[in-house]
Amino acid sequence: MRHQWEEPERARLQLSLLRWFRTHRRDLPWRASRDPYRIWIAEIMLQQTRIAAVLPYYDRFLRNFPTLRALARARQEKVLRLWSGLGYYTRARNLHRAAKEIVCNHGGKFPHRLRDALALPGIGRYTAAAVLSIAYRLPLAALDGNVARVLARLGAIRGDLRVPRRWQRLAGGAEHLLARQAPGDWNQALMELGETICTPQNPRCKDCPVSRFCLARARRLTREIPAARRKRAAVNVRIACAILADPRGRTILVREPGAHDSVLFSRLWQFPAVEVRREPLTELGNHLRKLWGFGSPPARLEALPTLRHPVTFHKATLLPFMARVAKLPHLAGTRILALNQILELPVSSATRKIAAVAVSGSA
Ligand code: SF4
Structure with missing residues (x-):
């Protein structure tokens, strides 16, 4: 040495x-x-x-x-x-x-x-x-x-x-x-x-x-040096998110604390989302009610293709749901814009992936 x-x-x-x-x-x-x-x-x-x-x-x-x-x-x-x-x-x-x-x-x-x-x-x-x-x-x-x-x-x-x-x-x-x-x-x-x-x-x-x-x-040690590092155990998370879409093809994004997972969405603009443990549809509906004070989920939530999204040691499964609504809620701390224009805002790659399946799902 x-x-x-x-x-x-x-x-x-x-x-x-x-x-x-x-x-x-x-x-x-x-x-x-x-x-x-x-x-x-x-x-x-x-x-x-x-x-x-x-x-x-x-x-x-x-x-x-x-x-x-x-x-x-x-x-x-x-x-x-x-x-x-x-x-x-x-x-x-x-x-x-x-x-x-x-x-x-x-x-x-x-x-x-x-x-x-x-x-x-x-x-x-x-x-x-x-x-x-x-x-x-x-x-x-x-x-x-x-x-x-x-x-x-x-x-x-x-x-x-x-x-x-x-x-x-x-x-x-x-x-x-x-x-x-x-x-x-x-x-x-x-x-x-x-x-x-x-x-x-x-x-x-x-x-x-x-x-x-x-x-x-x-000394023929190039394979042994450096020693492999112990990997941190992967953390599996399931995140359900809602893409609300009005008849004009617009959607709503949120950014307030508590409405996101900071690792996946990095405190940037994102779709409303929640970590789910059992029943994604019910838990997402409850989350939306809590977020916007709705008496019930805004509309029928229709499942889009599931996405995998690894970030560092997190292995996230993203469960996007599309909800077609007559009118989007106008609330503080939100942004309303065309679904295919969300890249005009700072968004994480998880949000980009969700937007991509939503755009193809809404076409
Ligand atoms: S490539 Fe690296 S291991 Fe190989 S001789 Fe050069 S310094 Fe040594």
């Missing part, structure tokens, strides 16, 4: 990886500039999200908010709408709050000091180090899951990498190995290696620019 590298081996390892990165780096839009704002947006979007999924969102987001000040000035609803479908909406809310704080406290420029960056909402040690090293060349090592895996394999470090003591040691090793003359490139090179070559399964060691330094490879 190895966390530290002696000279001149460390310098050779750094040189090999940096050279490889400079010739093989993928051409990604956030690499086109050193603007901290653009790098920050990319780092937040890339959290728990694949690059291919991020690309169209990144482009659209920056077309709408080309500068940090433009983002700070925007209405939260617009920020969330442009994030709709990307998931983990707390990221968008924090991004927006942080942009406002940067305008108020840092003259509209992403702060230079680690301490100031860490004080912003939604910015942890990894994101701060990534942005500051790439944009301002500050010598800070960025340690995420990809980088940890590469470092663990290079040093043949066994065990669950997320155990705090082990993670701390990896963080120390990452600082020690950091190429201080090019910290931004170095951090990106490690991430790139982890994403493209030193992948979780079947690392391509033959193509690896640092294979000759790798202890896991030398």
Whole structure:
């Protein structure tokens, strides 16, 4: 097991990886500039999200908010709408709050000091180090899951990498190995290696620019490192939801607390919904009565196709019901709009799925 590298081996390892990165780096839009704002947006979007999924969102987001000040000035609803479908909406809310704080406290420029960056909402040690090293060349090592895996394999470090003591040691090793003359490139090179070559399964060691330094490879341990993490047990939930449709093809969405499941609908606009235990139709009818004070369910609730929707460790079964009504209720905290236009509001991907079956069911 190895966390530290002696000279001149460390310098050779750094040189090999940096050279490889400079010739093989993928051409990604956030690499086109050193603007901290653009790098920050990319780092937040890339959290728990694949690059291919991020690309169209990144482009659209920056077309709408080309500068940090433009983002700070925007209405939260617009920020969330442009994030709709990307998931983990707390990221968008924090991004927006942080942009406002940067305008108020840092003259509209992403702060230079680690301490100031860490004080912003939604910015942890990894994101701060990534942005500051790439944009301002500050010598800070960025340690995420990809980088940890590469470092663990290079040093043949066994065990669950997320155990705090082990993670701390990896963080120390990452600082020690950091190429201080090019910290931004170095951090990106490690991430790139982890994403493209030193992948979780079947690392391509033959193509690896640092294979000759790798202890896991030398000891034939690449399959065992890192150790598999214990998965959190899946939580099964059944959510019944009502799509009310009037004769003009309009529907009603809600957002008030208590009318939603925060994991599935992320406090965005959604169809009225409730978690059900036994009888979905009865429980949904009761929920609608409670929500809007109806004496009875608004109309006959007609079942639409069931949907599966996994989010993190939740395995949700969505049970959509269509109700045709003569008139939609006009109540505070609701929005009425055409069923096929709900994407104009910020909605989660669960709501998008429900809307899609409702649109085909109402055609
Ligand atoms: S040699 Fe293989 S296991 Fe080692 S760092 Fe390279 S890709 Fe990863």
